[in-house]
Amino acid sequence: MIGVTARYFAVFREQVGQDAETLSTDAATAGELFAEIATRHGFDDSMTRCKVAINDELAGWEEELTDGDVILFFPPVAGG
């Protein structure tokens, strides 16, 4: 188990009901953590359409998590 902070934006923030939460997880990668959270909060967007950043750096879903990481979950973007 590691302790991480998950931060949510836009539709994810509204679905979770808060912009961040601290979690204890067995997830080894960003993708595993997303799957865990998506199930719990009922996210409907697929991982392939979303993005993730770890400690303010854009990352891949396969990136391994470390105790204390801050993971930012970005729903599908819509700039412009």
Place this chain on the structure above:
Amino acid sequence: MTFEIIEKPIDVTELIQTLRHDSAGAYASFEGWVRNVNEGQDVISLEYEAHGPLAVREGEVILAEALERFELLAAMSCHRVGHLEIGDCAVWVGVSAPHRGAAFEGCRYIIDQLKQRLPIWKKEHYRDGHSDWINCVTGKTSDGV
């Protein structure tokens, strides 16, 4: 070469000055405006939300790519966040170049990449009272692919 996320209205006149160059024979720009209809629904206003630091970083990467790929002299862009009304300018891209071909192509490249890559989200408010995050699936909507 600068990318900005701003809360106040975009002042294009001022931004153009940053692109001035004695060897520039062409200037091309793109403005994205808030329109009053999307997918058949009457839009009354919208909100943009961004992860500011990452949006700025990614925006500057995109501008640097454009400067490398096309014969540009300067490139600049900014995107608004917050509550916008119909007709407001949401995003502006400007480039200068010796010739028009590179200016058009570079400008097009930048706006296309910005739309795909920036961590910015758009929530539309509709005349019938409901609102939706664009491109996101929430169980009740399935817009965008």
